[in-house]
Amino acid sequence: MSSRWWRFGWASEEDLFADRYDTNSETLSQAIRAAAAEEPDAEGSVLFGHLRGTVVGLRYYTGVVNRGEMVGLVREPQNPYDPNAVMVTNIYGNQVGHIKRELAAAMADVMDVNLAKVEGVVHSGTNNAYNMPVMLSFWGKEENKFAVMEKLARRGFKLNPGEGTNPNSNQYYSKGSGSQMYKKGLTVQLTAEELKNAFDNLFENLMESKDGEQEAAEAVGTPLLPHQKQALSWMCARENKCTLPPFWEKKGELYYNRLTCFSAKEMPESVCGGILADDMGLGKTLTTIALILTNFHGGNPLPVETCEDKSSSIKAKAKPQTPSATATEAATGSSVPQVDLTLDDSTDVVEIVDDSNRTNTDNNSLIVCIFFGGEAPVLEEDLDFAAALGGSMSKKKKTTKKATCSVEPAEDLPRATLIITPLSVLSNWMDQFEQHVRADVKLRVYLYYGSERNRSQRFLSSQDVVITTYNVLSADFGNKSPLHGIKWLRVVLDEGHIIRNPNAQMSKAVLQLNAQRRWILSGTPIQNSVKDLWMLLAFLRLKPFDVREWWNRVIQRPVTQGDRAGLQNLQTLVKCITLRRTKSSKVNGRPLVFLPEKTVCVEQVELSRSEREEYELARTEGRNTIRRYVAEGTILRNYADILVILMKLRQHCCHPDLLAKPSTDLGASATPAEMREHLIEKLRVVLASGSDEECSVCLESIRLPVITHCAHVYCRPCITQVISTEQERARCPLCRGEIKTNELVEFPPEEMEEEKSINSGKWRTSSKVQALMGNLLRLRCEDGSIKCLVVSQFTRFLTILERPLREHGFSFVRLDGSINQKRRTEVIREFQSSTEDSPTIMLLSLKAGGVGLNLTAASHVFLMDPAWNPATEEQCIDRCHRLGQTRKVTVTKFIVKHSVEERMVEIQRKKQDLMEKAFGSTGGDRKTSRIEEIKELLEL
């Protein structure tokens, strides 16, 4: 029985709930959340033991606890009566009482120096009026156990050892009457293998019979495929239905969470949104656009204007408008569009319009006008002034009419959808809006990007869609961010898995957004481990897991320790909020989407005699150097050198001219500082070549590379996290050298080197170039319309390839990291176009653009050189093997026989095996395996 029933006897109902639901309680829970913001990752914690404690002062607080409920223990150093105070709260963050003074002092001793994390569960006495017992468990790093015991003993407390031999017995859970499944003995330990499988399958086949199909609003110009209609139906339902979040059930008058045993009188906020985790290429973007247009308030379509006659936008043009007046009207459009926003003629607005996509007859039909961040700044005064003149604007209404929606939403309902994307897919969104929204529909899409972006909240919230990047969002964050002052109708995170690090500024900025509905789009919602999920749940505000502590206690820790029930809960959780289909998913026995066959073949390349000689020379030299390092045991300290050696060999396999000018080796007399500069310079060269190196922290391709003083390369977020958790004691994960944040050397992701040396000098061919050209010429003979992607990690190799392509009269484009956003869009359009003179070849740098590019015009992919990370290659292939591909796709990997490349392929394969076996491990043992890899690469 809940203590609340008992309490009705002596407290009036208003008293009882006053605190819980008024604004004070909100600020209190915010304060607690803020205090818990630094909640450490519970990974690696062990149970030190239990202690029975007392919660006192119950009668002063309205927060109540059910039998078996987990409680939070929050230090309250500012308490005027006792600086050691420890406050006890329930799941919603409402205060229940305090820990008794003497015990609080002991707890403060260990909590304040982060020696242990203390968790509480109340098993009995929940209807006591003055105090109740609480079972405390102390968790922390094994090495701190003694210190904790000692500190507690000094205050006269002794921990009882964790009961039983199985550390995964039910003690982590509340043992309330409602949680039958945690009765002793029912939790079964999973093997690592089972866990790995379950985890892999976590996001598989989350399609079940998710509702029916929903037709998109008329404004969507592209007919949806059946699986997209299903997704739309599911998304609409998630936005409109007030379903209980997972693990909540209604018990009489109360809502009860069976995992935490918490109950509340009012319904827990439902998660309006979720994770759309469809595979790449299934049309997440189109489905999202359809959602925006189809599901406004009350299940009605977004009220958009349509052009009744073709002159409407001409009329708008005819009205001379000053830039600020134009933007002003946009800003005062309120939630029902009354103002013609066809601003395509104003000088300050850049329309992203592809002329080739317009119909020839009607140059004005394209009304998806997209404002680039280029307007003159709009002053608030202007807005007010314009608002006062609002009446005159309604005249324009005559040239337009409301679309299908007859319900006019109230003025104060949020209207705009905010879409946050990585920069690389920004243009894709713009394209897709243009492509999928019917040409006569006026959808206000504003690109919030660039230094001249319009920061007026009134303007932004009057848009239908605002698109921005994660970087812009986090740059604005904390600096009067207009995006954070708006109540959005929905926020959509594209490639949402990139916010998986909760310490990142970006993630914090995203969490602070105010929205009615929240969506995450991601093809790969989990990258490494269960941990990645927390940010996503926190963003979706899935109670109570948006608070890290509850996530750790209820899901993360049980799951990582192989607890079956914990895994089941995780599965339930994910299932409730996720829709995922893969390319191979089937609906009623039929494939979800038709994707043409893909064949991958390896073409072995023989080096010419002179190439082989040069290669062997380099290999012998490199092998000797590395043998020396191995003998000295300094292999990790000389990491930079080794990368350079490997890179040189890989370059030899492609083309001799790829090798940089012989480096000026410093003599033994060089100072340590010079040596370090030299090492860093070497790494710069490796990174500048476009080589896809691996970060030893996350074991993935390096994002935002930085170089340490000890000459190792990591992702900036990875290494800064290492530094921030270890503080002054931080050591380089590879060589254990000291590292400091301010000593990290930035490296621009895709810096271009001077390339004149390649083009000016005498051009020569190479075996690999020959192999490629042979293929290209043969294909052109067979079918002149075939388009190819030619992919290399070395941008300079792409440059070398330009020459023979030109000589053989191939029309090609090039896409690499040095190409700016605008040109990028042009290049992709040119390549994707089906006109006669459109290029048939794209030279693509492996890392250019990341995921999301749509290059379905190509049906052949040539991977010129193997990457360390097989996933990077897969991603690249998927750019053309995706929805919209009509031809069979052929992938050719060129591998030089008897070379480092063959070994790399071998390592790729092993890596895949290893990944499949090592679930959840952060690769502690894999760091050393890097040495083995290197030895293997040089056949040592």
Added chain:
DNA sequence: ACCGCCGGGTGCC
């Protein structure tokens, strides 16, 4: 009357 005992007031940190 420097104690014990009684009974009222009182109560988290």
Added chain:
DNA sequence: ACCGCCGGGTGCC
């Protein structure tokens, strides 16, 4: 709180 603790009133049985 049907406790403990504090401090004032009280004082043989």
